[in-house]
Amino acid sequence: MSDATTGTGLTTAATTAVAPRRNAEELKALAARGAAELGEAGYAEVVAWVAANFPVAHVAVACSMADAVLPHVVAAQLPGVDVLFLDTGYHFAETYETRDTVARLLPVRIVDVLPAKTVAEQDAEHGAELFSRDPNLCCAMRKVEPLQRSLTGYELWFTGVRRDEAPTRANTPLVTWDERNGLVKVNPLAAWSFDDILDYAGYHQVPVNPLLEQGYPSIGCAPCTKPVAAGDDPRSGRWANLAKTECGLHE
Numbered sequence: 001m002s003d004a005t006t007g008t009g010l011t012t013a014a015t016t017a018v019a020p021r022r023n024a025e026e027l028k029a030l031a032a033r034g035a036a037e038l039g040e041a042g043y044a045e046v047v048a049w050v051a052a053n054f055p056v057a058h059v060a061v062a063c064s065m066a067d068a069v070l071p072h073v074v075a076a077q078l079p080g081v082d083v084l085f086l087d088t089g090y091h092f093a094e095t096y097e098t099r100d101t102v103a104r105l106l107p108v109r110i111v112d113v114l115p116a117k118t119v120a121e122q123d124a125e126h127g128a129e130l131f132s133r134d135p136n137l138c139c140a141m142r143k144v145e146p147l148q149r150s151l152t153g154y155e156l157w158f159t160g161v162r163r164d165e166a167p168t169r170a171n172t173p174l175v176t177w178d179e180r181n182g183l184v185k186v187n188p189l190a191a192w193s194f195d196d197i198l199d200y201a202g203y204h205q206v207p208v209n210p211l212l213e214q215g216y217p218s219i220g221c222a223p224c225t226k227p228v229a230a231g232d233d234p235r236s237g238r239w240a241n242l243a244k245t246e247c248g249l250h251e
Helices: 024-038 043-053 069-075 093-105 119-126 135-150 194-204 210-214
Strands: 006-009 059-062 082-086 109-113 156-158 175-178 183-186
Touching (some): 024 043, 024 175, 069 194, 109 135, 119 135
Parallel strands (some): 082 109, 156 183
Protein backbone atom coordinates (compact mmCIF):
# COMPACT_ATOMS: atom_id res chain seq x y z
CA MET A 1 0.00 0.00 0.00
CA SER A 2 1.06 3.58 -0.57
CA ASP A 3 1.88 5.70 2.45
CA ALA A 4 1.27 8.95 0.56
CA THR A 5 -2.42 9.17 1.39
CA THR A 6 -4.68 9.16 4.40
CA GLY A 7 -7.09 6.30 4.96
CA THR A 8 -10.58 6.11 6.38
CA GLY A 9 -13.22 3.40 6.42
CA LEU A 10 -12.64 -0.25 7.17
CA THR A 11 -10.69 -3.27 6.04
CA THR A 12 -11.12 -7.01 6.29
CA ALA A 13 -7.61 -7.78 5.10
CA ALA A 14 -5.45 -9.72 7.53
CA THR A 15 -2.11 -8.27 8.53
CA THR A 16 0.43 -10.45 6.74
CA ALA A 17 3.88 -10.05 5.29
CA VAL A 18 3.73 -8.76 1.73
CA ALA A 19 6.35 -9.46 -0.92
CA PRO A 20 8.23 -6.41 -2.23
CA ARG A 21 6.77 -4.66 -5.24
CA ARG A 22 7.94 -6.23 -8.50
CA ASN A 23 9.94 -4.15 -10.95
CA ALA A 24 8.54 -2.49 -14.06
CA GLU A 25 9.75 -5.16 -16.48
CA GLU A 26 8.10 -7.93 -14.47
CA LEU A 27 4.85 -5.99 -14.27
CA LYS A 28 4.90 -5.12 -17.98
CA ALA A 29 5.29 -8.79 -18.78
CA LEU A 30 2.36 -9.65 -16.49
CA ALA A 31 0.20 -7.00 -18.17
CA ALA A 32 1.00 -8.40 -21.62
CA ARG A 33 0.29 -11.93 -20.47
CA GLY A 34 -2.99 -10.92 -18.90
CA ALA A 35 -4.13 -9.08 -22.01
CA ALA A 36 -3.32 -12.10 -24.16
CA GLU A 37 -4.90 -14.66 -21.82
CA LEU A 38 -8.07 -12.74 -21.05
CA GLY A 39 -8.98 -11.30 -24.44
CA GLU A 40 -12.55 -10.04 -23.96
CA ALA A 41 -13.25 -12.05 -20.80
CA GLY A 42 -16.04 -11.18 -18.39
CA TYR A 43 -15.47 -8.99 -15.37
CA ALA A 44 -15.37 -11.85 -12.86
CA GLU A 45 -12.70 -13.68 -14.86
CA VAL A 46 -10.64 -10.49 -15.11
CA VAL A 47 -10.77 -9.94 -11.34
CA ALA A 48 -9.96 -13.61 -10.75
CA TRP A 49 -6.82 -13.25 -12.88
CA VAL A 50 -5.76 -10.26 -10.79
CA ALA A 51 -6.47 -12.11 -7.54
CA ALA A 52 -4.32 -15.03 -8.72
CA ASN A 53 -1.36 -12.88 -9.73
CA PHE A 54 -1.28 -9.90 -7.33
CA PRO A 55 -1.42 -9.63 -3.52
CA VAL A 56 -4.33 -7.51 -2.35
CA ALA A 57 -1.93 -5.12 -0.60
CA HIS A 58 -0.48 -4.20 -4.00
CA VAL A 59 -3.87 -3.57 -5.64
CA ALA A 60 -5.92 -0.36 -5.66
CA VAL A 61 -9.36 0.54 -6.99
CA ALA A 62 -10.00 4.07 -8.22
CA CYS A 63 -13.56 5.18 -7.55
CA SER A 64 -15.22 8.56 -8.15
CA MET A 65 -18.21 7.51 -6.00
CA ALA A 66 -20.70 7.92 -8.81
CA ASP A 67 -21.46 4.33 -7.88
CA ALA A 68 -19.76 1.49 -6.01
CA VAL A 69 -20.10 -1.19 -8.69
CA LEU A 70 -16.35 -1.44 -9.35
CA PRO A 71 -15.39 -1.73 -5.64
CA HIS A 72 -18.15 -4.32 -5.20
CA VAL A 73 -16.94 -6.36 -8.19
CA VAL A 74 -13.32 -6.30 -7.03
CA ALA A 75 -13.96 -6.84 -3.30
CA ALA A 76 -15.92 -10.01 -4.06
CA GLN A 77 -12.57 -11.68 -4.81
CA LEU A 78 -10.14 -9.26 -3.15
CA PRO A 79 -11.74 -8.30 0.18
CA GLY A 80 -9.96 -5.53 2.03
CA VAL A 81 -8.75 -3.88 -1.17
CA ASP A 82 -7.83 -0.19 -1.04
CA VAL A 83 -10.37 2.07 -2.76
CA LEU A 84 -8.82 5.40 -3.76
CA PHE A 85 -11.14 8.41 -3.60
CA LEU A 86 -9.75 11.63 -5.08
CA ASP A 87 -10.94 14.19 -2.56
CA THR A 88 -10.53 17.34 -4.65
CA GLY A 89 -12.34 19.57 -2.17
CA TYR A 90 -14.96 20.39 -4.80
CA HIS A 91 -17.25 17.37 -4.63
CA PHE A 92 -21.03 17.35 -4.30
CA ALA A 93 -22.33 16.56 -0.82
CA GLU A 94 -23.96 13.46 -2.34
CA THR A 95 -20.56 12.19 -3.44
CA TYR A 96 -19.14 12.38 0.07
CA GLU A 97 -22.27 10.66 1.38
CA THR A 98 -21.78 7.84 -1.12
CA ARG A 99 -18.15 7.45 -0.05
CA ASP A 100 -19.23 7.09 3.58
CA THR A 101 -21.89 4.54 2.65
CA VAL A 102 -19.36 2.49 0.69
CA ALA A 103 -16.96 2.52 3.65
CA ARG A 104 -19.75 1.31 5.92
CA LEU A 105 -21.21 -1.43 3.72
CA LEU A 106 -18.43 -2.92 1.60
CA PRO A 107 -15.37 -4.96 2.70
CA VAL A 108 -12.93 -2.32 1.44
CA ARG A 109 -10.59 0.30 2.85
CA ILE A 110 -11.39 3.82 1.65
CA VAL A 111 -8.26 5.90 1.05
CA ASP A 112 -8.85 9.64 0.68
CA VAL A 113 -6.31 10.95 -1.83
CA LEU A 114 -5.64 14.61 -1.06
CA PRO A 115 -4.07 17.33 -3.22
CA ALA A 116 -0.86 18.95 -2.02
CA LYS A 117 -2.74 22.22 -1.41
CA THR A 118 -6.15 22.89 0.08
CA VAL A 119 -8.68 24.82 -1.98
CA ALA A 120 -7.90 27.94 0.06
CA GLU A 121 -4.16 27.55 -0.54
CA GLN A 122 -4.71 27.05 -4.25
CA ASP A 123 -6.95 30.14 -4.39
CA ALA A 124 -4.28 32.20 -2.63
CA GLU A 125 -1.65 31.11 -5.18
CA HIS A 126 -3.68 31.05 -8.40
CA GLY A 127 -6.81 33.08 -7.66
CA ALA A 128 -10.31 31.86 -6.91
CA GLU A 129 -12.14 29.50 -9.25
CA LEU A 130 -9.11 28.32 -11.17
CA PHE A 131 -11.35 25.59 -12.60
CA SER A 132 -13.19 28.19 -14.69
CA ARG A 133 -10.01 29.80 -16.08
CA ASP A 134 -7.57 26.92 -16.40
CA PRO A 135 -9.41 23.64 -15.80
CA ASN A 136 -6.45 21.59 -17.03
CA LEU A 137 -4.17 23.06 -14.37
CA CYS A 138 -6.84 22.61 -11.70
CA CYS A 139 -7.32 18.94 -12.62
CA ALA A 140 -3.55 18.41 -12.77
CA MET A 141 -3.10 19.71 -9.22
CA ARG A 142 -6.23 18.27 -7.63
CA LYS A 143 -6.50 14.92 -9.45
CA VAL A 144 -3.59 13.84 -11.63
CA GLU A 145 -0.65 14.60 -9.33
CA PRO A 146 -2.34 13.29 -6.16
CA LEU A 147 -3.33 10.05 -7.86
CA GLN A 148 0.12 9.54 -9.36
CA ARG A 149 1.63 10.08 -5.92
CA SER A 150 -0.83 7.71 -4.26
CA LEU A 151 -0.23 4.88 -6.75
CA THR A 152 3.43 4.61 -5.74
CA GLY A 153 3.92 1.21 -4.15
CA TYR A 154 0.98 -0.49 -5.84
CA GLU A 155 1.48 -2.96 -8.67
CA LEU A 156 -1.97 -2.64 -10.24
CA TRP A 157 -4.97 -0.36 -10.23
CA PHE A 158 -8.55 -0.99 -11.30
CA THR A 159 -10.55 1.75 -13.00
CA GLY A 160 -14.18 1.96 -14.05
CA VAL A 161 -13.48 3.39 -17.50
CA ARG A 162 -16.04 2.21 -20.08
CA ARG A 163 -15.86 2.30 -23.85
CA ASP A 164 -19.34 3.75 -24.23
CA GLU A 165 -18.54 6.88 -22.22
CA ALA A 166 -16.79 8.84 -24.97
CA PRO A 167 -15.09 8.36 -28.36
CA THR A 168 -11.73 8.83 -26.62
CA ARG A 169 -12.46 5.70 -24.56
CA ALA A 170 -13.80 3.49 -27.36
CA ASN A 171 -10.68 1.30 -27.50
CA THR A 172 -10.15 0.86 -23.77
CA PRO A 173 -8.48 -2.53 -23.12
CA LEU A 174 -9.29 -4.81 -20.22
CA VAL A 175 -5.64 -5.08 -19.16
CA THR A 176 -2.79 -2.78 -20.13
CA TRP A 177 0.48 -1.30 -18.93
CA ASP A 178 0.13 2.21 -17.53
CA GLU A 179 3.40 3.82 -18.61
CA ARG A 180 2.83 7.17 -16.94
CA ASN A 181 2.05 5.74 -13.51
CA GLY A 182 4.33 2.71 -13.80
CA LEU A 183 1.91 -0.10 -12.98
CA VAL A 184 -0.67 -2.45 -14.49
CA LYS A 185 -4.05 -0.91 -15.29
CA VAL A 186 -7.19 -3.05 -15.40
CA ASN A 187 -10.60 -1.93 -16.70
CA PRO A 188 -12.91 -4.91 -16.02
CA LEU A 189 -16.09 -2.98 -16.91
CA ALA A 190 -14.78 -1.60 -20.20
CA ALA A 191 -17.44 -3.37 -22.28
CA TRP A 192 -20.33 -2.41 -19.99
CA SER A 193 -22.99 0.19 -20.72
CA PHE A 194 -24.44 2.71 -18.28
CA ASP A 195 -27.56 0.52 -18.07
CA ASP A 196 -25.36 -2.46 -17.16
CA ILE A 197 -23.99 -0.44 -14.24
CA LEU A 198 -27.47 0.43 -13.02
CA ASP A 199 -28.74 -3.13 -13.48
CA TYR A 200 -25.82 -4.59 -11.50
CA ALA A 201 -26.21 -2.00 -8.75
CA GLY A 202 -29.92 -2.68 -8.47
CA TYR A 203 -29.59 -6.46 -8.45
CA HIS A 204 -26.78 -6.51 -5.88
CA GLN A 205 -28.04 -3.51 -3.88
CA VAL A 206 -24.78 -1.67 -4.43
CA PRO A 207 -24.60 1.99 -3.26
CA VAL A 208 -25.04 4.58 -6.01
CA ASN A 209 -24.76 8.34 -5.93
CA PRO A 210 -28.26 9.91 -5.70
CA LEU A 211 -27.23 12.33 -8.47
CA LEU A 212 -27.44 9.49 -11.00
CA GLU A 213 -31.22 9.74 -10.77
CA GLN A 214 -31.09 13.52 -11.21
CA GLY A 215 -29.59 13.63 -14.70
CA TYR A 216 -25.90 13.20 -13.80
CA PRO A 217 -24.65 10.01 -15.56
CA SER A 218 -21.03 11.17 -15.09
CA ILE A 219 -20.16 12.88 -11.82
CA GLY A 220 -17.08 14.97 -11.15
CA CYS A 221 -16.44 18.14 -9.18
CA ALA A 222 -19.56 20.20 -8.48
CA PRO A 223 -18.45 23.42 -10.23
CA CYS A 224 -17.56 21.52 -13.41
CA THR A 225 -20.46 19.05 -13.66
CA LYS A 226 -23.92 19.76 -15.06
CA PRO A 227 -27.00 17.57 -15.65
CA VAL A 228 -27.28 15.87 -19.05
CA ALA A 229 -30.40 15.78 -21.21
CA ALA A 230 -31.82 12.35 -22.02
CA GLY A 231 -30.06 10.84 -25.02
CA ASP A 232 -27.06 13.18 -24.89
CA ASP A 233 -23.44 12.08 -24.50
CA PRO A 234 -23.20 10.95 -20.85
CA ARG A 235 -20.00 12.96 -20.39
CA SER A 236 -21.33 16.14 -22.03
CA GLY A 237 -22.10 17.50 -18.58
CA ARG A 238 -18.43 17.44 -17.64
CA TRP A 239 -16.66 20.75 -18.30
CA ALA A 240 -19.70 21.93 -20.28
CA ASN A 241 -18.93 24.82 -22.66
CA LEU A 242 -15.18 24.21 -22.27
CA ALA A 243 -12.77 22.62 -24.76
CA LYS A 244 -12.08 19.79 -22.32
CA THR A 245 -13.34 16.21 -22.20
CA GLU A 246 -10.92 14.43 -19.82
CA CYS A 247 -9.41 15.29 -16.46
CA GLY A 248 -6.10 13.73 -17.46
CA LEU A 249 -6.25 10.59 -15.34
CA HIS A 250 -6.80 8.26 -18.30
CA GLU A 251 -5.08 10.09 -21.15
